Amino acid sequence: MKPKQLSKIFLLASSVSFWGVMSATAQEIPKQEVQSKSVASGLRNSKSIREIRQISEIEHPQTSAQMLVQSPAPSSDIVQITGVKATSTEKGVEVILQTSIGAQLQITNRSTGNNFIADIPNSQLRLPNGDAFTFRSEKPLAEITEITVINLDANTIRVTVTGEAGLPTVELFDDDTGLVFGVVSAATAMQPPEKPTTQTKPEEPTAQQEPTAQQDEPIELVVTGEQDGYRVPDTSSATRTDTPLRDIPQSIQVIPQQVIKDQQATRLTDVLKNAPGVVVGSRSPRDPLNIIKIRGFDAFSDTLLNGIQDSSISSVGFGSNIERVEVLKGPASVLFGQGGLGGKVNLVTKQPLRDPFYSVETSVGSYNSYSGAIDLSGPLNDSKTVFYRLNASAGTNESFIDFYDQQQYLIAPTLSWQISDRTKLTLEASYSLVEGPYDFGIPAQGSVLPNPNGKIPRNRFLSEPNLNDTSNGALRIGYNFEHRFSENWQARSVFQTYSFRLRRNIVAPFGLQDDLRTIDRGVEDFDYDENAYNLDNYVVAKLTTGSIKHELVAGFNLNQTDTNSKALFNRTTPLDVFNPVYGTATQATVPDFDIKNTIQQLGFYLQDQITVAENLKVLLGGRFDIANQEFQDLLNQTTDFEQAEAFSPRVGIVYQPIKPISLYASYSRSFSQGQYTLGAAPPEPERGTQYEIGVKADLTDRLAATLAFYDLTRTNLPTSDPNDPRLTILVGEQRSRGIEFDISGEILPGWNIIAGYAYTDAVITEDNDLPVGNQLNNVPRHALNLWTTYEIQSGSLKGLGFGLGAFYYGDRQADLDNTVELPSYVRADAAIYYKLDNYRAAINIKNLFDTDYFVSAQNVNRIIPGDPLTIQGTISWQF
Known part of the structure; x- marks a missing residue:
């Protein structure tokens, strides 16, 4: 099936969905009569x-x-x-x-x-x-x-x-x-x-x-505005049905709005530090590009926005419009198609409210950090059938790194129309922009390794002050149409499109020269455009066969991603890292590459949540995908086309010996054609297999915990052909085994906690280039996260709260060759806040003890230091 054929299918399906929305709108079911006000x-x-x-x-x-x-x-x-x-x-x-x-x-x-x-x-x-x-x-x-x-x-x-x-x-x-x-x-x-x-x-x-x-x-x-503290009892993103977490045979971590607010998390990586098994990958957390690893494997493109695949949200888009962040551990190909084995991150946006709600917030912090945000919502008509929400924010911040200055902007309007008691249409859009320099870190020799010339300052900038500009922008538009035919039958149609644009004109450092003080550099002028279209239609049906209950989800998904990337590149003047002299770099002039990719995927999926008994539930699912990629090298005038078909099963069981305890086991598979690469697609997709067992416990009605054991294996990874090193063969294999524990909720009135521990053993098990047994890079064997708050519940100090957190990451490898090891570290955070009526004031301190640490590594020449002690003050007002 060629790209043009799938494009026709995409247009036809979009038309069917659109006219389905309009026809359902035109044929409304009258509302039932209710008791009159006079009575x-x-x-x-x-x-x-x-x-x-x-x-x-x-x-x-x-x-x-x-x-x-x-x-x-x-x-x-x-x-x-x-x-x-x-x-x-x-x-x-x-x-x-x-x-x-x-x-x-x-x-x-x-x-x-x-x-x-x-x-x-x-x-x-x-x-x-x-x-x-x-x-x-x-x-x-x-x-x-x-x-x-x-x-x-x-x-x-x-x-x-x-x-x-x-x-x-x-x-x-x-x-x-x-x-x-x-x-x-x-x-x-x-x-x-x-x-x-x-x-x-x-x-x-x-x-x-x-x-x-x-x-x-x-x-x-009045309880109407936010989720219940630190615990979220259910989610729909894992199964596309409203299912309690305790009934899902999968480890799922939800970081709700209250945690985000209490920690004043302004980056996606800041939020994800609350999820055990999730770590920062091969980029700086200060960059808008959020490279993360889940259970040892890269999950850069494995991001969802309201349950729909959106890889651009990992680059730009996290902001004041996000209500909560969900981490779905393990493969999710049954519902979402192509993706990594470790898991997916789902960002849930704030939705319109039927009652008026207005919020204003402003923050000031270390390194000239300033930001402001508004959140407005309410009805647009007297009957409260049309309501809106508008989130907008802007911010600027510098850093301990020399010459670092970043700006962020976001506007996100949403409109909901409750057409009838059974039908609802939501229109949502957003525009995000992040501008600022690229953070390359510093070389290993002089940071985590000794250097005879001394220690390289952690704030050293190895690029050029006037030639390190990046711009990441994304425009997103979509609709969500829901119609309930009866209590047991409902249909949903979701369409989402985004346009992501990256512009980068930078001087990038490479390796140190033999004197271990002069670093080679190159200059790059890089343009990248990505346009994606995603259509998902499905029905949910509740059926019974005797005493057994079924909740079926059946649907199809069609998406297309067009990317165009081109760059100019040439070597430029080196830099003395101990005594830098800036201003000598030249512009890029030599064409490096010009690549166009068209990626298409058509998938059909079916899932059945079976209630065999009140304490025994089974989850069965399967998906068949047709995925292709057309790769065009416009400089060399070459074209490559690959197509693959894949079936992804999912089987899980939940047994509840007593109501608060859920024992579960699951098996699932994933596939990925390598769609977000700049190079040609491999002839066969990467495959992944997961086995997982675990226990979930509702310790109280407000406190829950999960313990999971998993075994993941990635296969069909490219490695060198031993008979011809110029070629690659798909025999590489990686394995990750581990244990995860998380707990979240309210221990006592006013005392909240979110904490977790992860043991991750992620290694290379088969490869012709790298030693078998090497640890995967940026993955600590041991990681621990703890954040807890207490708010005084009565008396003259009612509303005064305190927060304290500790985050530990063990030793990590900087590269797959395992030549450099990043040392372990513990970072402490703290907060104090006061709430009075509709006002809230907070002070957040990050890296309380000013610990020197390295958060990640892109390679041995780019080791990324963590932020020193920073203080942020925030005032918000709801009315």
Whole structure:
């Protein structure tokens, strides 16, 4: 199948998807009638529509689940609860589950002992942007220990009210504000609570409150704006279904918004240091090009944006519009096609909110670092069916490296249209730009190795102040169309395109000369353009075969990437690294290469999540891909075309001996044709195989941990032909085995933690150029990350918080020849912040003890030093 043929298929599929969107928009299903305001408005002033009596007053039928109310049957859709309010009143406390169709919900009583427990089937806690959350209120009344509202599973909400000495008294109401649980104080008569009289901002991202019966003024708490602290209970990127992490046979690490905010992480590599098994690869973390390794293997192009392949996001695009970062460990070819074996990084953007939300933030830090950001969201019409979000930011920073000055810009508008209760269309765009010099580091001899001339200063700049300019820019546009035919059938169409442009005019250092003080250099004028188009259409269906439940995902994916890269290059004047004299370099004039690549992929995939029993789940998946690459050398007038077909299976099983514990095992394969290289494609794609076993534990409803053991093998890697060194053969092999542990969530009220440990044994197992047994470069055997915060929960210092972190990386090899070893290091970070109403002020200190360390190496001539002690102050305001 030639590129032109696949291009026709791509255009046809795009047209089908577009007209599918328009036809579904034109044929809307009328909204169901809900209770009128005239009835609802008098609800709490007359009598409760539904009342949850004390357990002793309820007649228990001979069924496993007792229905406490007789209400209209729920709609075919799962009811979305978009926020939870807890309000103290004169009568006690009322908890409001915000939904306009509260009358459709049914309540199942599962109370026991001192715990009033109400399960609400066919419902889920979902923020307006689609994220799950939980709610907890501690000691709202003298006789009430705690109130919690959680997602019990993918289809059920559980409300729990824990009494101090006995079963609490609870009443139930519904009106146009939502479903209301009235928790009545023992000192008052049982009657409907009054409506709240005061209210905080609707997007206040708080999950706890401390009202008491003795408070002078009633207060209201609204949970609508962010995820639940440091723990994210579920994700859709790993399976394309809304599945709890505990039910997925795969190690998945989620770094939520709260962690990003607490650490003031401004680079993708800063965020990923919280994920065990993920390390900085062969580039400087100060550059926009985020080269990372997952489980020992390169994952530069293995980046997703909202679950769609987008390799440019690893170069430019991380910023104030990112809500959270997900790391999917292991191969993911079943859903995403070509990719590396170690894993993928998925960046999830902030989505529009139905209620007004505005945020302004500004930061000032060491080395003339200044930045500002705005985050605006809300409805565009009275019915709140069209809503927007706009994120924009700008920043500038210097560095401890001489002549380093970088600027970053981002604007990201998003528009959502809730066409009906069943149909939603989201349009999203962004433009990112990063300008500044390229960081080459310093040679090994004079940094990690001795040099008879002395030690090379860590801040030494080996390029040219006036000839080291890079510009990375990316424009992204896409749509996400979702339609639910019924509770059991839904369809989704996603299209995303981006245009990435890199311009680089630099002087690059090479190796030291024999005197070990003069370094050779070359000058390069490099242009790179990448345009990609990605279309993904799939359906999700819930079926049953007897007592076995199935959740099927079936779809096709079509993408095309066009790249054009060309460069001028020639040698220029060398530089004395101990006594540099700048200004002698000349411009590049000699054509070096001019290459055009066209990469296309068509894939069909099918996945089945099987619930054999409540404690036994099986995941089966497979994907068939047709991938080709046309390589054109425009300087030498040559063309090469390669096409490959690949089948990628995935098998996993989860067994839960008790509900909080999940034991899992999985097998999966990956393939990669080498699509993001500048050279010709190899005749056969690289293949990868993974075996993984592990255990996931919900230690509490707010704290979870994962322990994983894995074995990865990459095959079909190019190496020299022993019979003709000018040729390559695909017999190279690399293996990575390891152990990973991570824990995240809330240990005690106000005390959060995200931590992990990784043991990675990544080695060469077969090669004709490199010694077998050599360690893969930039991969430490041992790595440890720990970050914890505590926020005072009451008293005059309420809102004051502290953060402390430690990050350890063991010895690493600077190159595959294993000739230079980077020493191990420990880096400590700290933070102090204070929140008052809608204001937040923070001071973050990175590398608290000013440790000298080397974070990575591109090769033995480019060892990258880490940042010294830096201080950053941030002030933000939400209104």
